[in-house]
Amino acid sequence: MAVYTFLGAEELAGLIAHYDVGELVSAKGIAEGVSNSNWIVDTAKARFILTMYERRIELGDLPFFLGLLDHLAAKKCPVPATVHDRSGKAYRSHDGKAVALIEFLPGISPAEPTPAQARAVGAALAQIHIAAMDFGRQRENDLAPEDTLAILEKCGADALAKIDPRLPRVIDMGRNITETWPGDLPQSVIHSDLFPDNVLMMGETVSGLIDFYFACNGAMAYDLAVTHAAWCFDRTGKRFGAAIGQALVEGYETVRPLEGSERQALPILAQGACLRFVASRAEDWLDTPADALVTRKDPMDFVRRWDFYVENADKAFA
Ligand SMILES: Nc1ncnc2c1ncn2[C@@H]1O[C@H](COP(=O)(O)OP(=O)(O)O)[C@@H](O)[C@H]1O
Numbered sequence: 001m002a003v004y005t006f007l008g009a010e011e012l013a014g015l016i017a018h019y020d021v022g023e024l025v026s027a028k029g030i031a032e033g034v035s036n037s038n039w040i041v042d043t044a045k046a047r048f049i050l051t052m053y054e055r056r057i058e059l060g061d062l063p064f065f066l067g068l069l070d071h072l073a074a075k076k077c078p079v080p081a082t083v084h085d086r087s088g089k090a091y092r093s094h095d096g097k098a099v100a101l102i103e104f105l106p107g108i109s110p111a112e113p114t115p116a117q118a119r120a121v122g123a124a125l126a127q128i129h130i131a132a133m134d135f136g137r138q139r140e141n142d143l144a145p146e147d148t149l150a151i152l153e154k155c156g157a158d159a160l161a162k163i164d165p166r167l168p169r170v171i172d173m174g175r176n177i178t179e180t181w182p183g184d185l186p187q188s189v190i191h192s193d194l195f196p197d198n199v200l201m202m203g204e205t206v207s208g209l210i211d212f213y214f215a216c217n218g219a220m221a222y223d224l225a226v227t228h229a230a231w232c233f234d235r236t237g238k239r240f241g242a243a244i245g246q247a248l249v250e251g252y253e254t255v256r257p258l259e260g261s262e263r264q265a266l267p268i269l270a271q272g273a274c275l276r277f278v279a280s281r282a283e284d285w286l287d288t289p290a291d292a293l294v295t296r297k298d299p300m301d302f303v304r305r306w307d308f309y310v311e312n313a314d315k316a317f318a
């Protein structure tokens with residue numbers, strides 16, 4: 001579930017009246033997502049997404065996230081633009097929480113992506129990397145390998161073992177990664193979380209890249225590695241789809257060819273991506289009561305991917 005806050009009809013209508021989008025016609029909470037509350041809002045003029053920022057997001061980062069959407073949308077990337085209120089603000093405060101109105105994009109997130117879809121996503125990812133190069137704002141990656149290793153160390157081996165007895169060994173695996181992490185790869189603003197559920201597609205065309213709330217400055221090849229880890233396996237990480245991986249990287253290179261150093265770094269970057277998602281999932285798992293209304297994501301899904309990248313560095317990016 002992802003509606004943490006109840007907003008009554010009159011309250012919603014009052015909120016929407018701050019925008020020049022026509023009168024509120026209907027609003028429906030969206031079940032998908034975990035971090036924010038989202039509603040689909042229809043007005044007399046168009047359809048929008050209303051987002052209320054609930055957890056994880058620092059208010060000070062909103063100008064970066066929402067400004068990035070506007071920057072990329074202006075450059076014709078498939079991302080939703082932010083709707084500014086009548087006074088020009090990208091977000092407002094409502095009852096102590098930040099809210100933003102965002103363009104609604106059509107499409108559905110593929111549950112079992114095809115190589116053709118992966119190719120299109122690779123190309124769209126390269127498109128945003130190039131378009132974001134002259135985005136003026138900066139945001140540091142607070143989930144870099146040393147940060148995510150620190151998350152696992154803070155969880156501690158005993159707590160990790162309670163999630164799954166095979167989990168504590170990732171602490172040592174994470175240390176290996178921080179020691180060998182490549183530091184000088186080409187940079188831009190990166191999405192950092194481009195899972196299939198953050199991509200809207202109409203057939204084989206990308207109609208929307210959404211959920212930029214982990215975006216930051218970083219190595220573009222790392223973003224490609226995150227997307228590879230997110231797209232090229234079945235959900236549990238047990239089965240690797242080589243054709244999807246190949247199509248993803250090929251699609252990326254139709255727009256932005258990789259440098260030799262980036263290509264060479266992909267296997268270790270993919271392991272770093274696994275470290276990042278194992279850590280955030282383990283932390284969330286331990287923080288979320290088993291009976292909470294949010295489905296906990298299993299860190300082991302990314303331990304399996306991680307093992308795959310360690311054992312198949314040659315096959316994973318062939
Ligand atoms: N701009 C958009 N256009 C259409 N649907 C959207 C848009 N933004 C979000 N959604 C829908 O809302 C859901 C949750 O949004 P998301 O930003 O991923 O939330 P969370 O950050 O909580 O994971 C998405 O899965 C998608 O169905």
Ligand SMILES: N[C@@H](CCOP(=O)(O)O)C(=O)O
Pocket residue numbers: 033034035193195198211277280281297
């Ligand atoms: N994609 C991450 C979790 C981030 O959640 P999101 O709903 O904000 O995309 C994972 O699968 O661990």
